[in-house]
Amino acid sequence: MEAILLIDFGSTYTKLTAVDMENEEIIATAKALTTVDKDIMIGFNNAYSEIEEILKDKQVNFIEKLACSSAAGGLRMIAIGLVPELTAEAAKRAALGAGARILGVYSYELSRREMGEINSKKPDIILLAGGTDGGNKDCIIHNAKLIAENIKGVPIVVAGNKNAVDDIEDIFKSENIYYKVTDNVMPKLNMLNVEPAREVIREIFMEKIVEAKGMKNAENFINGILMPTPAAVLKAARVFADGTDKEEGIGDLIVIDIGGATTDVHSIGDGEPTKPGVTIRGLQEPYAKRTVEGDLGMRVSAISLWESAGTRRIRKFIPDTKFDIENRCRILQSNVDMLPQNEEEEEFDEALGMAATEIAMERHVGVLESVYTPMGVIYSQVGKDLLNVRHIIGTGGILVHSRHPKKILKAGFYNNETSEYLKPINPEVLIDKSYIMSAMGLLAEKYPDTAIRIMKKYIVKV
Amino acid sequence: MEKNGKTIVLGVIGSDCHAVGNKILDYAFTQAGFNVINIGVLSPQEDFINAAVETNADAIIVSSLYGHGEIDCRGMKEKCLEAGLEDILLYVGGNLVVGKQDFADVKKRFIAMGFDRVYPPGTDPQVGIKDLKHDLGIE
Numbered sequence: 001m002e003a004i005l006l007i008d009f010g011s012t013y014t015k016l017t018a019v020d021m022e023n024e025e026i027i028a029t030a031k032a033l034t035t036v037d038k039d040i041m042i043g044f045n046n047a048y049s050e051i052e053e054i055l056k057d058k059q060v061n062f063i064e065k066l067a068c069s070s071a072a073g074g075l076r077m078i079a080i081g082l083v084p085e086l087t088a089e090a091a092k093r094a095a096l097g098a099g100a101r102i103l104g105v106y107s108y109e110l111s112r113r114e115m116g117e118i119n120s121k122k123p124d125i126i127l128l129a130g131g132t133d134g135g136n137k138d139c140i141i142h143n144a145k146l147i148a149e150n151i152k153g154v155p156i157v158v159a160g161n162k163n164a165v166d167d168i169e170d171i172f173k174s175e176n177i178y179y180k181v182t183d184n185v186m187p188k189l190n191m192l193n194v195e196p197a198r199e200v201i202r203e204i205f206m207e208k209i210v211e212a213k214g215m216k217n218a219e220n221f222i223n224g225i226l227m228p229t230p231a232a233v234l235k236a237a238r239v240f241a242d243g244t245d246k247e248e249g250i251g252d253l254i255v256i257d258i259g260g261a262t263t264d265v266h267s268i269g270d271g272e273p274t275k276p277g278v279t280i281r282g283l284q285e286p287y288a289k290r291t292v293e294g295d296l297g298m299r300v301s302a303i304s305l306w307e308s309a310g311t312r313r314i315r316k317f318i319p320d321t322k323f324d325i326e327n328r329c330r331i332l333q334s335n336v337d338m339l340p341q342n343e344e345e346e347e348f349d350e351a352l353g354m355a356a357t358e359i360a361m362e363r364h365v366g367v368l369e370s371v372y373t374p375m376g377v378i379y380s381q382v383g384k385d386l387l388n389v390r391h392i393i394g395t396g397g398i399l400v401h402s403r404h405p406k407k408i409l410k411a412g413f414y415n416n417e418t419s420e421y422l423k424p425i426n427p428e429v430l431i432d433k434s435y436i437m438s439a440m441g442l443l444a445e446k447y448p449d450t451a452i453r454i455m456k457k458y459i460v461k462v
Numbered sequence: 463m464e465k466n467g468k469t470i471v472l473g474v475i476g477s478d479c480h481a482v483g484n485k486i487l488d489y490a491f492t493q494a495g496f497n498v499i500n501i502g503v504l505s506p507q508e509d510f511i512n513a514a515v516e517t518n519a520d521a522i523i524v525s526s527l528y529g530h531g532e533i534d535c536r537g538m539k540e541k542c543l544e545a546g547l548e549d550i551l552l553y554v555g556g557n558l559v560v561g562k563q564d565f566a567d568v569k570k571r572f573i574a575m576g577f578d579r580v581y582p583p584g585t586d587p588q589v590g591i592k593d594l595k596h597d598l599g600i601e
């Protein structure tokens with residue numbers, strides 16, 4: 001039988017998914033601890049022997065082995081722009097959509113002190129933006145000069161004012177900086193153009209970062225580490241929503257991934273106002289949008305989750321708990337491997353998941369602001385209107401393992417009391433219970449039709 | 463229409479939703495050769511300034527039609543200075559204040575707030591265009 005092996009070199013686990021391409025089925029999954037410090041292949045082989053064991057009675061021939069990775073700290077990026085709400089925000093959105101972990105966002109003309117700060121954060125890639133095409137050149141040129149003088153060995157993606165590109169190339173060439181130029185992330189005011197930058201970031205990831213992170217030897221055995229894991233999830237979400245020429249998608253959707261350290265939200269949809277008479281303000285939103293909340297997590301970020309949510313907001317989801325909320329969060333954060341042992345602990349985890357979902361969704365979706373006039377109320381919208389999104393998909397530890405994933409995700413639904421947040425009103429809840437989203441993102445690179453059909457089979461209603 | 467190489471940021475300030483005049487101004491300034499960055503209605507001061515910074519604009523053209531122009535425009539010049547837009551030209555027009563006030567007086571107040579040009583209700587956009595070309599030294 002012909003099969004494809006999909007590999008996710010995660011920060012903790014290396015996860016393998018074997019797909020039977022003929023029957024479009026998942027025939028085996030396995031995981032083992034990621035071993036990037038010594039040799040990434042040790043962990044891989046541990047998981048792979050499990051797969052071989054499961055498939056030992058079948059004649060399986062892996063025709064392709066494709067991987068994504070968030071090992072060794074993931075893809076660590078710095079985003080630089082001019083105005084915080086404009087090109088700096090556009091650069092940040094481009095990097096997030098490329099699957100990066102954002103270490104910092106910088107704006108305006110930078111200082112040597114900030115250069116030191118950036119160096120100390122040890123980024124893998126810097127995305128340099130600033131100015132609309134034909135707009136401000138001084139800032140991005142100033143920043144390019146400072147980078148050339150102060151930051152060595154970090155690839156730079158230049159995605160700013162096209163009129164500044166010649167000057168920037170001269171600067172980088174004279175200092176032997178590795179760089180790639182692509183289209184402006186904000187070519188016109190409030191117009192977002194993130195796809196070209198995302199593509200170039202991915203190229204550099206494949207060419208340079210995989211090697212720099214000590215994962216090159218993996219490529220002797222597998223066909224390539226194609227992208228960072230979050231980019232694979234976003235890719236899967238996009239294909240699942242949009243469909244292909246042959247296979248129908250399921251339409252606009254949201255993916256929520258609650259992890260130990262962060263909560264990621266992905267949305268696919270244009271986010272245009274669903275109500276008449278609403279004026280859109282601010283920077284355009286990405287069609288495929290990813291946000292990452294570094295303060296909202298079930299373990300590593302349990303204390304910051306408590307700090308962001310506050311005791312009352314968590315208690316709202318678990319009014320009768322016997323736990324002291326702050327204290328329980330502290331315990332969870334200092335025992336990151338802890339699994340709930342009884343119903344009470346399970347309920348506490350669910351409440352944390354609900355708080356994370358609620359806050360992460362409030363930060364991801366658009367906000368409707370009302371302006372009162374003698375004519376009545378008029379509205380302006382900043383961000384995406386996701387009121388009519390039809391599906392919300394849960395993935396990640398707690399949502400996959402919990403007995404009540406729907407209850408957790410409902411915290412991300414539209415709420416009359418906070419009606420300014422344009423969250424989905426009554427979406428259908430689907431759970432990625434075989435944990436295949438990143439694998440399907442990889443598969444979708446070459447076999448999108450198959451990936452959609454498998455997702456329709458395995459990402460199920462609850 | 464030939465481009466004159468100058469960029470302007472255009473918009474209606476504050477909670478003001480009068481959209482028609484804004485469209486006409488956009489058309490008129492574009493026809494006159496300007497690169498018009500129109501941020502539209504319901505625009506706070508910050509949006510004008512951020513837009514001007516990113517696009518390296520030469521002038522900001524503010525409209526206010528609903529009578530609250532004075533409150534909405536207060537502090538705008540100071541914010542421009544903070545943002546490094548020392549040399550940007552600030553124009554304002556529309557129905558700046560409520561009711562029939564002596565325009566000379568209104569104008570004085572807006573000039574004191576740091577605006578370079580202030581126009582009475584119903585001013586033809588061509589008047590503003592002519593002044594802007596003059597002030598930018600392109601005519």
Ligand code: B12
Pocket residue numbers: 372373374375477478479480481482483484486487523524525526527528529530553554555556557558559560561581583584585586587589590591
């Ligand atoms: C249509 C209209 C509305 C519509 C707007 C629909 C829309 N989205 O566009 C609606 C019904 C929503 C509306 C609401 C209100 N409106 Co109204 N509205 C008008 C009306 C009848 C026409 C406006 C118009 O489109 N004019 C045509 C355009 C082409 O002209 P313009 O807007 O003046 O713009 C031109 C010039 O002013 C000039 N210009 C403008 N800016 C600048 C800048 C520079 C530098 C230069 C050189 C020139 C320039 O060039 C423009 C193009 O030619 C006017 C009365 C009138 N006849 O003007 C009242 C009027 C503007 N509204 C008024 C008021 C008070 C309101 C409300 C507060 C409530 C009310 N009583 O109706 C609300 C406010 C809502 C809000 N938050 O903004 C008052 C303002 C009074 C004042 N400033 O003293 C007016 C003057 C009516 C009046 N006489 O009372 N309104």
